[in-house]
Amino acid sequence: MGELLPKLATIPEGIQSAADYLPLARERLLPAVWHYLEEGSGNQVTLHTNNCVFDSIRLIPRPMADVRDGHTRITLFGQTLAHPVILAPLAYQRLYHPHGESASAMAANAQGGQLCVSSLASQTLEEIITAAGQPLWFQLYWQEDRPRTLKLLRRAVTAGYQAIVFTVDAPIKQATIQLPASISAVNLDTPAPFPALLPHQSQVFNGWMAQAPRWEDLAWLRAQTSLPLLVKGILHPEDARKVINLGYDGLVVSNHGGRVLDGAPASLACLPEIVSTVSGRGKVLFDSGIRNGRDIYKALALGADAVLIGRPYIWGLATVGALGVAHVIRLLRDELEMTMALTGTASIREITREKIISDRD
Amino acid sequence: MGELLPKLATIPEGIQSAADYLPLARERLLPAVWHYLEEGSGNQVTLHTNNCVFDSIRLIPRPMADVRDGHTRITLFGQTLAHPVILAPLAYQRLYHPHGESASAMAANAQGGQLCVSSLASQTLEEIITAAGQPLWFQLYWQEDRPRTLKLLRRAVTAGYQAIVFTVDAPIKQATIQLPASISAVNLDTPAPFPALLPHQSQVFNGWMAQAPRWEDLAWLRAQTSLPLLVKGILHPEDARKVINLGYDGLVVSNHGGRVLDGAPASLACLPEIVSTVSGRGKVLFDSGIRNGRDIYKALALGADAVLIGRPYIWGLATVGALGVAHVIRLLRDELEMTMALTGTASIREITREKIISDRD
Amino acid sequence: MGELLPKLATIPEGIQSAADYLPLARERLLPAVWHYLEEGSGNQVTLHTNNCVFDSIRLIPRPMADVRDGHTRITLFGQTLAHPVILAPLAYQRLYHPHGESASAMAANAQGGQLCVSSLASQTLEEIITAAGQPLWFQLYWQEDRPRTLKLLRRAVTAGYQAIVFTVDAPIKQATIQLPASISAVNLDTPAPFPALLPHQSQVFNGWMAQAPRWEDLAWLRAQTSLPLLVKGILHPEDARKVINLGYDGLVVSNHGGRVLDGAPASLACLPEIVSTVSGRGKVLFDSGIRNGRDIYKALALGADAVLIGRPYIWGLATVGALGVAHVIRLLRDELEMTMALTGTASIREITREKIISDRD
Amino acid sequence: MGELLPKLATIPEGIQSAADYLPLARERLLPAVWHYLEEGSGNQVTLHTNNCVFDSIRLIPRPMADVRDGHTRITLFGQTLAHPVILAPLAYQRLYHPHGESASAMAANAQGGQLCVSSLASQTLEEIITAAGQPLWFQLYWQEDRPRTLKLLRRAVTAGYQAIVFTVDAPIKQATIQLPASISAVNLDTPAPFPALLPHQSQVFNGWMAQAPRWEDLAWLRAQTSLPLLVKGILHPEDARKVINLGYDGLVVSNHGGRVLDGAPASLACLPEIVSTVSGRGKVLFDSGIRNGRDIYKALALGADAVLIGRPYIWGLATVGALGVAHVIRLLRDELEMTMALTGTASIREITREKIISDRD
Ligand SMILES: Cc1cc2nc3c(=O)[nH]c(=O)nc-3n(C[C@H](O)[C@H](O)[C@H](O)COP(=O)(O)O)c2cc1C
Ligand SMILES: Cc1cc2nc3c(=O)[nH]c(=O)nc-3n(C[C@H](O)[C@H](O)[C@H](O)COP(=O)(O)O)c2cc1C
Ligand SMILES: Cc1cc2nc3c(=O)[nH]c(=O)nc-3n(C[C@H](O)[C@H](O)[C@H](O)COP(=O)(O)O)c2cc1C
Numbered sequence A, B, C, D: 001m002g003e004l005l006p007k008l009a010t011i012p013e014g015i016q017s018a019a020d021y022l023p024l025a026r027e028r029l030l031p032a033v034w035h036y037l038e039e040g041s042g043n044q045v046t047l048h049t050n051n052c053v054f055d056s057i058r059l060i061p062r063p064m065a066d067v068r069d070g071h072t073r074i075t076l077f078g079q080t081l082a083h084p085v086i087l088a089p090l091a092y093q094r095l096y097h098p099h100g101e102s103a104s105a106m107a108a109n110a111q112g113g114q115l116c117v118s119s120l121a122s123q124t125l126e127e128i129i130t131a132a133g134q135p136l137w138f139q140l141y142w143q144e145d146r147p148r149t150l151k152l153l154r155r156a157v158t159a160g161y162q163a164i165v166f167t168v169d170a171p172i173k174q175a176t177i178q179l180p181a182s183i184s185a186v187n188l189d190t191p192a193p194f195p196a197l198l199p200h201q202s203q204v205f206n207g208w209m210a211q212a213p214r215w216e217d218l219a220w221l222r223a224q225t226s227l228p229l230l231v232k233g234i235l236h237p238e239d240a241r242k243v244i245n246l247g248y249d250g251l252v253v254s255n256h257g258g259r260v261l262d263g264a265p266a267s268l269a270c271l272p273e274i275v276s277t278v279s280g281r282g283k284v285l286f287d288s289g290i291r292n293g294r295d296i297y298k299a300l301a302l303g304a305d306a307v308l309i310g311r312p313y314i315w316g317l318a319t320v321g322a323l324g325v326a327h328v329i330r331l332l333r334d335e336l337e338m339t340m341a342l343t344g345t346a347s348i349r350e351i352t353r354e355k356i357i358s359d360r361d
């Protein structure tokens, strides 16, 4: 095991795609941090299928179309974004680069996109939004009960966050990384005490799950803010229906990058049925497994309104900070544009189911 | 080939799942013993598919369900078990640890579960049940004829065993391990003489199979005891129907961990049709291939009333004796609870076919 | 590359299946000979699928059946064989052991089976049948024209061969092994001169294929002998129908062990449709890919009346001569018997389609 | 990394198929050149599936057919070719051998076939056709606008090229090899200036795609020549219909050897639907993934009128110049002939869908 390589100050030569940052990032991170970033839960079956599922979808070249006016702009909750690539909420970004979440925020802004800041950010919400120079999105985790959750939500709203993404798929925090002393979830209060368990009570059911949000909390939360509010971590169409019926503005089809329930389906496999259930009554965002612009195109073709990317932008962050994140976004967008051009697609709206062939067809 | 590592006295650090015991066990067992434990028959096709088949089944996360009252309790033949994880009958457990079957029995009891003691136990039935401090189950092998079989059954009943599992899928004992002098099937009489064969008679048909139980013996056996009586090693629905029609209390869908007929289907692949054939008229237990709590969940979702685990608890036994077995059970139960929590399932009864997606769907 | 190991004089220890002879054989053969024996044509796609296809078929254990009278006897063209395992015609067997075809013949006889001697045998037909001590089968290759072919056929009949297997699937002899001076096709005349080709004529069409047998030759051949006559190398049901309509007694479904047309289907995949086409009007034998007794069972379940094995018996021959061949046959038969016993099958006739599950079901 | 091996002057020993040239070529090319030749775009998913798809198609041996008059001749646009194997347009062939495109042209002629010379040839069109000693085909790339394109077309026509293949599937030239100073696209004018982009304009849409041909240009081009005119790079049946309706004489079903849009379907997978759409109203040629004569047979069976081969002939060129190219063609033709002979096919026309089985059947 050699020394960690130092962070770079300029974009490295020869990078052709986001994946080219992977080895550069690994050389710059402690093995435990690298493992924490990349790992999936259990036997990594879901992690693996998240990526593979994209290969089962084919893109059909359609040369000679007129795409001279092509562009990747979308409008989401009133904001125009230059492209549909949003940076997913990932905890503790100072693990990867001293500039942490601020670097990601600056990069998202520079590329005309968005960052969703995690409840577990390692910098203050205010600091990050200042660095961004634009309103950001805030990812909310349930804080054991309603008052504590409301407090965190209000802080984000006050800080100027303009959309809230409520993540519901990770109620149980399993064995994770041992954070260095200098890094913590600075925006959170000390956690509420873990429920005292009777003998024969279950840590899972009577402990963690007693502190997890339930459907009635979801209804309650909707009433607490008039900002655009999304639920992240939906894979079942029935849950999608309920979320939309509760008045949410949208949802994120996600399996948390394969990090929670191993054996969960590939996120992409769940997308089409949810899109048809939501049927335009809210926005359907997508994440888990996207690694290049062709993957983005496929998710959009299956009905997503926009996508979130997770690990790939952290590879850029770990290598060269904000510059790296911006470069990853740019690479993804370029690949998306090329895929659009080669498939004869001039706008995001034109990326439809007819543009692809699935092995299931 | 280095020295064997010594058994541990305390649970090792860093174990996250039963599979983490595998390498620790291997380092503590002679290669021939390890091979005997792990091997499948033939080209190991069945062994392999036993494990892989679980990956073709997907678990659907259902966040926000109310599972605060969740638990894993089941009732089986009048006994309440804290969880549906039963230790399968495995022969000669002193091969793995000096405390042998007694250690497994103590662990099962400590974890609120059950052990099914093999006919080929390396400690006396009485000794094991004493160590257990609770009634256990007894796995019966046919002893070449009715009187000999009855004698063994009676001994188990007298010793206090409370349920009998009659294993029928291994009539032919093929080349197996050379037992050390100190280890033997202490509960068995000297085997009856092997049938004398005429020239051109077959060792298989006229030898082994002449000493194997037949359907009429199954009917006879049912009449010999009023204890709960199960047949282990059923894969064909027609056989399941016959077993139940003969008045048996249940059966174990099992291919003996891939150790008998190579090319037999994955045990899990046979489960649904048998469940629907039995249709509640008896208990359907399941084994072969379970390695974690998600696998347990899948077997239950496909209709099993409880599961047996084989090799994984031996990994714990070989590493750290009764403590290791107990730890393996606890890990499996924790994973089962987490899977239940994440899929919105508050009781074993709620683990139904709707909770999963099979690649065949 | 070390020295070749010497042939053994007694059966080696620890052999559990035919495949265990493979490494022992390889150590005893020159690489070029080994390669010639094992190779498939082209990219070996057919060779590979020949073996893999068996794994897609499942055997269903049926314990408790009464198989005490079980046996593997069959009757083929009036002869009773102890088992349905026939040694396929393989050329030049003195390449593998000095005792050559005679050793195989003795082994087949000792085990109550049959050997089909190749046109390309490296010992005289008379010598081999003498060693056998029983009538054998003769595999006939077309000898460029009718008179030459008839001459070879008559020699075999005179020598006492009792059935003729006419191989039609290898009209083109591609680059093959360079035979040592001492080994040759001793039963053949010098080949007829290769057709003189005009410029722009094709070696394939105007050369090889001009010397290959055609359907009218097949009709002619049938008229030349009243012995049981089979065609070897049929994969299309239409060809099977024609063969039977011409009055042949049977055929061998075979792709020549994957040695001729790469890309041909697995032989087993072609079997069921041919069986249903022939529909009892002739015997359907099978070869290509069988490696153990379970494979034999599967081929019989799909409708074959008997099977031929190729390379596996040569592994035995190359290791320990006639003893090795006999041992391989015995191992295959033992496995077949065990498979029958475990699936509740008391005779070859009872091995039917219902006994198996195909992945295609 | 050792020295590059020198080019050979005679055909090397022991070559059995085109693929045997691959290692010999690699040893004779700089890694960057080798990589440029072999690479696919993106994650090489399309490159990989181009080759694998052939293995999913089975050839059915049909022995005893009368193929003594068999041949591989076809007539294409009035020219009789000895076989249906055309050399695909590949840029900059002096990268592989000093004799460059001229060597390929001579070989094509010697073998009674055709070469399609690339717009990016590294020798003049006149030089190559002189070396060929016969009229060749010319592959036309759009030259940013109509006048420039017309100029190039006219030069080819004047030079004596007899058919034009207009490649439309590669409008975006991505990062490619750095050509040595001595090698360039000698037949092209300096490219037109790249469009000046406004801030926030896209290099892809407003740059590359503004210089790409559109359907109206395709109509225009048809009017510029009465030579046989084909479009290369069609995968969607709707595009095939449009091409034919515009009066084109044919098209090439191709994904450019997996070098443009990664994720595009295997070229072979698109062939049948296009064949049935074109329905004889034009010629359907095929390329991408062919590596041997069996692959050619499969493409023809799925409806192609002829095939183009790419990388394999360059392996021959890189090893031994024109001799190597001629040898590769001859090997492919021999394999095609053997496949025809073994499947009972006497002419290219007889190679039909009934001759093969697809895994999808
Ligand atoms: C290291 C890491 C930390 C994460 N932290 C959070 C988090 O704090 N909140 C959250 O909602 N999702 C979190 N996620 C999930 C991501 O938001 C996103 O769903 C996932 O990374 C998408 O999959 P991908 O990495 O394959 O693109 C995290 C993911 C990773 C890899
Ligand atoms: C080493 C070993 C010994 C076994 N001995 C017995 C036995 O004595 N009686 C019995 O009914 N099953 C026996 N089995 C089968 C187990 O009861 C059980 O069916 C199997 O191990 C389940 O598969 P698993 O190991 O994949 O969980 C044995 C299995 C193994 C691995
Ligand atoms: C080395 C070798 C030589 C063969 N020679 C002949 C032959 O002379 N005549 C013939 O009909 N088949 C010949 N065959 C084909 C076999 O008869 C048989 O069809 C094939 O080996 C069956 O496949 P298997 O090896 O997978 O069992 C030969 C096969 C091999 C491997």
Ligand SMILES: Cc1cc2nc3c(=O)[nH]c(=O)nc-3n(C[C@H](O)[C@H](O)[C@H](O)COP(=O)(O)O)c2cc1C
Pocket (backbone or CB within 6 Å): D036, D037, D038, D050, D088, D089, D090, D091, D118, D119, D120, D139, D167, D232, D254, D255, D256, D257, D258, D259, D287, D288, D289, D290, D308, D309, D310, D311, D312
């Ligand atoms: C190195 C290389 C250069 C190529 N240059 C051209 C070209 O200049 N024009 C063109 O139409 N196609 C070009 N192609 C695509 C080929 O014409 C052809 O479609 C492809 O090589 C077929 O796939 P294969 O290599 O698998 O046979 C090129 C392909 C390669 C590998």
